Amino acid sequence: MxxxxxxxxxxxxxxxxxxxxxxxxxxxxxxxxxxxxxxxxxxxxxxxxxxxxxxxxxxxxxxxxxxxxxxxxxxxxxxxxxxxxxxxxxxxxxxxxxxxxxxxxxxxxxxxxxxxxxxxxxxxxxxxxxxxxxxxxxxxxxxxxxxxxxxxxxxxxxxNNEFNWIVNIDDGPSKWIKPEESNETINILQITDIHYDPKYEPYGNAYCNEPTCCRKGQNDTNTSDKVAGYWGDYHYCDSPWHAIIDVLDHVIAEHQNISYVYFTGDIIDHGIWETSIKGNIESLNKSYLQIYETFKNIPIYPILGNHESHPVNQFAPRTITNDEISTQWLYKLMADLWIDFGWLPESTRSTILQGGFYTVSLKKGFRIIALNNNVCYSYNWWLLYQPQDPDGQLQWLADTLLQAEVDEEYVHILAHLPPGNTDCQTTWKSEYIKIVNRFAHIIRAQFNGHTHKDELQLIYGSDDNSKISNVAWNGGSITTYQNVNPNYKLYTIDSKNYEVKDFENWIYNLTLANINLDQRPLWYKSYSFKEEYGLSDLTYDSLQTWLFKLMNDEKLLNRYHGNYFKQAEPSLTEECDAKCMRAFICHVIVNLGDHEIKCE
Structure with missing residues (x-):
């Protein structure tokens, strides 16, 4: 029956x-x-x-x-x-x-x-x-x-079967490295999503009907009393140059012991209807020069954001050489800047020119893999032209991780889009997660941007869907687009096994900054992850316990919700009950199985 x-x-x-x-x-x-x-x-x-x-x-x-x-x-x-x-x-x-x-x-x-x-x-x-x-x-x-x-x-x-493809991933047994722990740590700074707008106009129109506001030329459409703040604006507005300078100046003055800087992409603004190669080149040159002059001898490991290309999101295969539609101008510019500033060795040029990705060994036993996963963006028209593993990047990733495993190296992966991001085409995303699960034992952390939110993603194993296999930390954003405060993160990293021991999140209140124009914004440490959530460490078992608490403790979830928007008042005053907040838990979980069941 x-x-x-x-x-x-x-x-x-x-x-x-x-x-x-x-x-x-x-x-x-x-x-x-x-x-x-x-x-x-x-x-x-x-x-x-x-x-x-x-x-x-x-x-x-x-x-x-x-x-x-x-x-x-x-x-x-x-x-x-x-x-x-x-x-x-x-x-x-x-x-x-x-x-x-x-x-x-x-x-x-x-x-x-x-x-x-x-x-x-x-x-x-x-x-x-x-x-x-x-x-x-x-x-x-x-x-x-x-x-x-x-x-x-x-x-x-x-x-369409063209979009059904797989990466050749080594299926041999994982070669484990005996994890050494150390009382010694290093500090890694993550900044992301600057979104510098050369057209930003303080006291201009903050409430327009275009994708980006607060820009010169929009004043004649301002029918509200909402005007752009001096330091930025919570509406659909990007960063004025002086706000970017302030962030960099504050970081270098406040933190004296930074070992490395991870910059996880997006320098270009959201004016997607009027970008140009010339304009993007000017903003990229200006921003990277400022970063170089600020951090001087501190190594920077940068990646591309989806806004760096022209048009936005478009990353053409290497075989496309027509100057009007090719991405080679961007790859060449990035290779020249990143290598000439001394951040990367000459050996990285070939893969940067191939597709905007690279790998570099920082010291014996520690490797960075920097991806251009913007190619998987569903609004990247070139996916229609080259559906299967664009520029061979995922196969390169699998091969590079296999060699790192052989060489007993721990790895950090930098990528603009978080691993579970819905903007990424499904096949690319699932193959990426399979690669991560195979080499999760040597991937100590992933670092992402793109969403502008203070969040993390927990990746669950292919074989055991109840255990965390890896974690991806999101750096948030320098831009306040949309309804967030600016932030950066400072990670404490074990100097032997390169796992994340903790991180500090630093922000300022944009409303107060725009009121107190006679002084610079008041940056402060909003929290450390361990202290904020009462954790003894950031092992996967502890993060699993944290996630379980998040599902069952409304006060803890409310705290995560506040941190997610970086304590920005316009986002926190929007009505969001317990059911609404639980949706944020689903953003945390990444797996190849039944995502909805795990959310429940």
Whole structure:
């Protein structure tokens, strides 16, 4: 009887899902037809206008990541994606010019309120050459595949065998290194996500309808009383130069015993509709020179953020040499800067030029592996062109870790995107986690940025889904984008086995800084991880105990929630009950099994 009920329920779900899919496909067909008709005769039918009205994004979703949508919004963005791409892929293959496609796509972007007219114009103008190159090069590429990569949702699943691939990972028994412990420690500073905005305008417009505010030229649209603070702003605003200088000056004055600096990416601002290679080069040169002059003889180990490229998120394979769409300018610039400043040896140049990644041995028994995992970003159009292990980076990672194991080296991995980040394409992410699980015994820690939040991720083993195999620490951000205070982290590291013994988080209150303009921001240590959560150490057993407490102790969870947003008042005044806070626990857990069950 129980089996019959389950079978009936499964059939019911299948039929219900089939009805939903049929309805979605019907709307896609109708909208595709109407867009075709509009392109042909330049007239909007009643049906077209009604569909546009029904599908247009609410204003409060303009800045949200499409992959974070659920329910009706997720369905609508999938319908928009497939309908628009169905139309323009077909027109391109019939010979429509880039200029005509650009003009039509800007209009449809504006009609659907995907962004403001200015942002639609800028984003489409700078991204279209790459998209058309890929469409022209891949005659079998479909709207279903493109939208599946971009969204990977129940409404837009990715069903293409090109994206099913594996890395050759050594399956031999792990070669364990006897972990030596020491009373001696070293200090490693992590700074991340500067997001320097050359257009930042103190007392400018902090409340605009574009992806980034507080910028010169936006004052005429300021209809509110929200103006940009001198030191930065909690709204969708990036960092003024003087705020970046202040962070660096404070760090070097406050901490005299830094052994290494990990810089985990993102120098460029969020003005994604008006970036340029020239502008990015100026900001990168200026920022890295300042970092070099601040830390002088302290070794820096930098990586690329997803914003460093132009357009944002675009990391072309090495085989793409066309200057208009290639990423070689960025890789060459980074190789020159990082090596010329004396941070990296000449031996790293070849892999930096290959794809923005490198490895270096700091001393006997200790190695850094620096990844450019921005290639896995789902909005990196080049994933459609080269789906399988872009630039061979993951295979290189597996091979490098195998050699490190043979050489009895401990490893720190630096990567911009955290290992469980939903922005990373699923296959790349799962293969990465498999590699980490195989070599978890020599990977002492991972260090990430990207999210701007003070958080960590616990990676669970492939064989034993109840045990932590590795931990990834997030550095937070220098930028206050969006609704966070600026911060940096100082890690205490065992000098023998290179595990993280503890870290201090340093922040300042942006509201107070912007009120007290006659003095520099008041930096303070907000907490040490061990002291804050009452831990004797940061072993995996202790972190497992901490996670269990987090699930069952509302006060502890509330404390983690406050630290997550770096005590920024605008985030903490937003209503978030116990159920809402529990979602933050899910951000901590990374595994290849049933993520939802472990969250529960």
């Amino acid at each position: 129980q089996f019959c009920r389950l079978l009936f329920f499964a059939l019911f779900l299948k039929v219900a899902n089939s009805d939903v899919t049929s309805k979605t496909n019907d709307i896609i067909s109708r909208l595709t037809y109407e867009i075709n008709n509009w392109v042909t005769i330049d007239e909007k039918s009643e049906e077209f206008q009604q569909l546009i009205h029904n599908l247009s994004l609410p204003t409060n979703l303009l800045r949200k990541d499409w992959r974070s949508f659920d329910g009706e919004n997720s369905e609508n963005i999938c319908i928009i994606c497939k309908s628009v791409l169905n139309t323009f892929i077909e027109y391109r293959r019939q010979g429509m010019s880039e200029e005509d496609i650009k003009n039509k796509m800007i209009k449809i972007c504006t009609l659907l309120k995907l962004q403001s007219p200015q942002v639609c114009d800028g984003v489409i103008t700078i991204n279209l050459p790459i998209i058309l190159y890929i469409i022209d090069s891949k005659p079998n590429l479909t709207a279903d595949t493109i939208c599946g990569v971009l969204l990977e949702s129940p409404f837009c699943p990715l069903d």
